[in-house]
Amino acid sequence: MITQSSQAAPTIAPQRAAKRVPGEPGVWVFILVEMAIFTTLFGVIVWSRAGNSRIFAEGQAVLSPPLGLFNTIVLIVGSVLVVNAITAVGIGQLQRASRSLTAAMACGGIFAAVKAVEYHNALHHGLFIHTNAYWMFFFAVTGAHLLHVFVGVSVLGLIRGRVRCGLPGPRDRQLFMSATCYWHMVDLLWLVLFPLFYLVN
């Protein structure tokens, strides 16, 4: 028995180590590079703010912090729903997982609708990407983030179909986890963007 347990130990250890990366390992190349690009953008925004504090304060005054906060809550709820879907898949409740993913996609849709209202308000005030440094960053960076939200919703939509079928493919479970990780990244990026554009003054 002692011999058996000493032989089993080395095989268990690598299996545990392999489970540390959620989803497909290669997806993390994509996610980490995306996050590095956005982190650079955050740095450029902070650096630009140092020389244009008045312009940034004036820009913030036009935006509505309650709308930004609402969108933050919407994305956090979306992430909770995605976590719920992961739990449901884990215990084999595929219909529940599918419903959670649908609700998370709806959160992405609500976020985009609120963003459209914000863009409309800014344009209504005669503010656009050329106006000054603040609006250049606001439209460019939140626009890039909104594009990521669309991609996230599409990815959740694609994987939802697989979830309803019981994730039959050999890579389906990894792709499901990868899609959820991507959605969390979209959420995380907004958690930095919200204070940068709406709160920090």
Add this chain to the structure above:
Amino acid sequence: MTTYRAPHTPAAVGFFGVASGTALLTFIGLGFLLARVLPPPGPYSASVTAAYYHSDIDVKRLGVILIIVGGTMFLPFGAAVADRLRHVEGIGPVAAITEFGAAVISAALMMVFGSMLLVAFLRPDMPDSSYQLLNHMTWLAWVGLWQPGALQAATTAWAVLGDPSPTPAFPRWVGWYSLCMAFGSLTGSLIPFFTFGPFTWNGFISFWIAGAIFFAWYIILLVQLAKNYRHARAQRTTQPPRSEHLHDRAADTVAGVMEATR
């Protein structure tokens, strides 16, 4: 995770890819340094732009010529990548043709707009506004036209991520990075909107960050092609010499003809 094992590629094809990729990065890098376009002249006023074209003309001419030579290497390097992609079951041949087509466009952009810079260096007696126009056209095309590079990366990602083979054309993470490169290239869409700030063609985001992501893709693919080349050479050295027997030589000839006509 699938263990990466390179599929068989003739060593000569592997060498072709590695040599052209190395030449691409070397010539473009050296050209950028000599032409002093790290970063390039931005969307400045006519007099400021003209001043760039009136100093150290010969060294800058040499730099631009090297950039064009490096840009020409998009063709053989694109062909070497396409050769890997065509092995992918299903989408492979279409992805390979699309990738190579995009590489042709990339090379054409380098030749056409590089010549415009050479025109500017050829005539130091032009009005300042002419230098400004030539400078705007060149850099808007070289940095702002992100579509061919993104198409190359996107088709590579499409093929690599759809590759069901146990000996895939490239590791899957290369496919994910390619997707990231294609996605990141979208920042080039902002260039026509600005004449100041980090999103102009010589700005921190559009030139330095986008450029780093773009050339990192070439370095990654070059390293992968080099690995395949090493693998092919190792396979060749473990096989018996081809000229040992007349029978083997005849078999090699038939195999070579079949390979060429396939």
